[in-house]
Amino acid sequence: MDETSQQKTSAHVSTARTRPKKRDRSASEERLLNAAEDIFSKHGFKGATTRMIADKAKLNESLIGRYFDGKMGLLFALIEKHIEDVPLDILPYPPQETVREELHKLIDSMYYKHCQKDSEFFKIVISQCLTDAKFLKRIREIIPKKIHPDVKMRLENLATQGKIRTDVDLELFIQTLDTYFHGVMLFEKILMGYPEDKLNQGMRFVVDTYATAIEIKK
Incomplete structure (x- = not known):
């Protein structure tokens, strides 16, 4: 050789x-x-x-x-693994014709199902956040804090089509939705342990109210 x-x-x-x-x-x-x-x-x-x-x-x-x-x-490796498992690259449903339909699909999307499925693990993360300032600081750096960016783009498209009132601040609207959804996952699901059907019922009622407030009635 x-x-x-x-x-x-x-x-x-x-x-x-x-x-x-x-x-x-x-x-x-x-x-x-x-x-x-x-x-x-x-x-x-x-x-x-x-x-x-x-x-x-x-x-x-x-x-x-x-x-x-x-x-x-x-x-932290577990937290990163859970984040990677959430499909953040694209929404798992096509654009809808109205704000109401878009928000209903958002509720049903894999992101919220994922949060509900892993509620026991999230209890551990939240508990550690409340007792460890350094842990909380690092969590804020790695966990996605906002609704999927495509939601804003889709709502802007609906506004361009004349389906949303012109005086609506979409940035503030989405920020309010984001705070509400995270509150549902933290309080109603994780702390109170409400079943999925009750969560969905409550979220649909809220987004229907929001949609009614911003949609242009024809």
Whole structure:
């Protein structure tokens, strides 16, 4: 075997050795994240320990420090994972013909279903925000704070079509909606535990009222 062949063989062996390690790490990280979410939900962030998480994942506890820099790093990795799971690149429904229909579709969109589905985890995040100022500051930097930007664009298009009163401040309108929706998720869903049908009923009543206030009646 010549020198060139030996170099190619060595490179191939090196790559073959690296790939399984990357796959193993990815699988281990996923197991630790799943275990952490389960443990955090059952015991709270303060009550959970890295030993409990490692035991749940059936992995060495030292991997938590190596991959996530500890328990807090695990929590932030989970938060980022939840954010990535939310489809923020495009709204999951086509533009609607009226403000009322657009807002109804927004309620039904995957973003709000996602928030409802993961309410137990969000309790942990909110609790930590209320007791840890540094955690709250970092959360404000990474969590999306506004309704999907396409909603504003669609409402502006409806206004251009003459379907929204010209004196309506759409920026303020969307900001008000955003505050209301987040309040619903925090208070009614997470704190009060209202069922999904009651949440949807209440949100539809509110957006119908908003729509009536800003739409041009024909």
